[in-house]
Amino acid sequence: MISIPSTGSAERVLISELPACADRPVSVEGWLHRRRTLKTVTFLVLRDRTGLVQAVLREPHASALEHLTEESVLRVSGIVKANRQAPGGIELIEPHVAVLSGSTEPAPFDLYRPTVPATLPTILDHSPVTLRHPRLRAPHVIAAASVAGYRAALDGLGFTEIHTPKIVGSSTESGANVFEVDYFGTRAYLAQSPQFFKQMMVGVFERVYETGPVFRAEPSDTARHLAQxxxxDAELGFIDDHRDVMEVLREAVDGMLSAVRERAQEECELLGARLPEVPARIPEIHFAQAQELLAAHTAQDPRGEPDLAPAHERWLCEWAAREHGSEFLFVTGYPMRKRPFYTHAEPGRPEYSNSFDLLFRGLEIVTGGQRLHKYEDYVAALAERGEGVEAYEGYLQAFRRGMPPHGGFAMGLERWVARLVGAENVRLATLFPRDITRLSP
Amino acid sequence: MISIPSTGSAERVLISELPACADRPVSVEGWLHRRRTLKTVTFLVLRDRTGLVQAVLREPHASALEHLTEESVLRVSGIVKANRQAPGGIELIEPHVAVLSGSTEPAPFDLYRPTVPATLPTILDHSPVTLRHPRLRAPHVIAAASVAGYRAALDGLGFTEIHTPKIVGSSTESGANVFEVDYFGTRAYLAQSPQFFKQMMVGVFERVYETGPVFRAEPSDTARHLAQxxxxDAELGFIDDHRDVMEVLREAVDGMLSAVRERAQEECELLGARLPEVPARIPEIHFAQAQELLAAHTAQDPRGEPDLAPAHERWLCEWAAREHGSEFLFVTGYPMRKRPFYTHAEPGRPEYSNSFDLLFRGLEIVTGGQRLHKYEDYVAALAERGEGVEAYEGYLQAFRRGMPPHGGFAMGLERWVARLVGAENVRLATLFPRDITRLSP
Structure with a gap:
């Protein structure tokens, strides 16, 4: 009943393909997800990347497999039989079981239970194993679909994908919260964003995007911050203002959701993730007007503050849902004093900017805006902050050779997925999170 | 003749769309690629992301635009006219020129000349500008197409994309040439590869890939090494041996070339890049047999050496072209002593491994192979190298909970593109190269 598999054995069939194989002999391969021993019969539930199937063992074969532990890797050969009582309506009978690889230690918790009976640290300490739980695995399938949809949407809009340096020579872009690297004996830094690179590449490709890691030496241990x-990211040239960027972002989000619907439907169902509609035009509200609303309808008066508090973002999202039937809301025009030096001011109201945040289900998930495009504007903006141009020479040289009006945005993938699936901690949407206390696995 | 553009101006038409607009008024936007002043007429050649077009200016309008420098960003409105003598067979007449953004300093060399009259350091020091030269830009369009084709091929084979940490807690994977990071006061390292992560994720998704940055503190300043x-990367489970990995790699390379043909044909033509055929079965030769061939046919006898020298790789590629009509060659079975500890030995010949390199046009572009999948084999492999398991606990925990036979490979994108376009230095296939002397722009 147990054998060492030989190379060149019968072609593997995926579990999802079994319904088409009724009454035929097949071999499936996967993990022993669960063993259930009843009085006269033992069920082995096998898991592969496409689903679950049970194999039905009777005596004396069942006893011969008593030592098999869950998570062992098996090849099970048997006859496919329809059985309306079996999970998925199908089962394997007269199975022949070969052990490809044993499991010598139980998982930190039973991976077959529908819910996850473990704390976040246990889940993360053992992520190579706990991610095998269908509920913990699902967000990452949704992440992969989201990124694929993002790229497809931007490819369709004439964007070019770029790969930019993650080690940079100066920490100038935002100063605080950078990781230092020993770069051949020189001090260097991990890039907090591809901002400068994507802007420079607007001069080359007009429209670029990148999907890659960024690094923040974030000292606060919150449910929504990560060190990586x-x-x-996306950036595009020849815009009128930030609204052209917002339109592209809308297309990108719509593409992401289409891909999730197409490629991760089962995972969404498993997690009960309700996918939002993207309105043809996402409602928008100017920062100043948002503050007026908050002052009129909430206990606090935020006027004079340069940014929105988390509670304000939540209130505005409820307002957008109520007033506009949208789970998305653009807040535009954030005050210049809270935005980086390359931000383009609002024409006629220079204390405000041509920038935006996209709020989704109570949280900011995207930041973007129009950038300065004239060299002399950069010189002035840096001077106003008491900075010289020297540290920025590599970047600013592009602006002395003609740069079109441009803008862009950046979305955190893990935050997006966490919102989508309703994860209370962004770490549950991150394969191997890095934070102030966690550097492994 | 010159005006400040107003928002809400006529819809921009891309230069590639002009042939369909004959005899109609249009607006195009882009960079002043070149100005050619003849006796009675001035040509402005405009460049956008889709190509070049000339606008024809006559007096007195030409004189009014004399101050315009190349690389200025313009909106040119005019009538599209077919003219067989014009580049591309089309030109804009009666143009109206608006300056979106001026150029205040010339590029380091004339970007309109067909060749690049500059040294590599000049090209790289000014890359935000020099990459606008069509010949210097083209490799990156080919790179973007290659990555898109890679992902499409693997998506089609049931792979899941992953995003893994670039900051790791130990430098154990290969020891030398790692960059150190100050991680909240602790010493950490930049990941040299996603090797451990992709293997662990085979336990979750069976088939995974990643397209991201890796870091090598490479102290040698060569034409083919980069610090980033x-x-x-790809990794797949439920294989018989390394040949299953080689088959997936063949599909991936084929997909990359299809995408390059489809999405970067013009760039290939511009660079005279000849795209190779991928044989239905890429020829392969065992390392031991390759050494016999080299001993018999070249001046040196490499037998006893644990690796192939660059000259040997070149010779073997010539041999494969001659004997098998293939520009690709798999060399399999590299000696275990030169391969990392997770390498699976060749059954029956334990001094050799179930590994491979893919050679292309004289150079190794991919390394891969079958990995160990049993926990006890890892313990033994590490003991043999005098190492304990402690530093690897985060990784090895996966192998105590059932891991299928698996393997994978890694390809350097920049090296691939450099080979494809015949670039003598890999830096010409890298947007902003990082090396022992270069950290900016």
């Missing part, structure tokens, strides 16, 4: 996350 | 490059 995947940033979905 | 883009690694196209």
């Amino acid at each position: 996350y995947t940033s979905l | 490059y883009t690694s196209l």
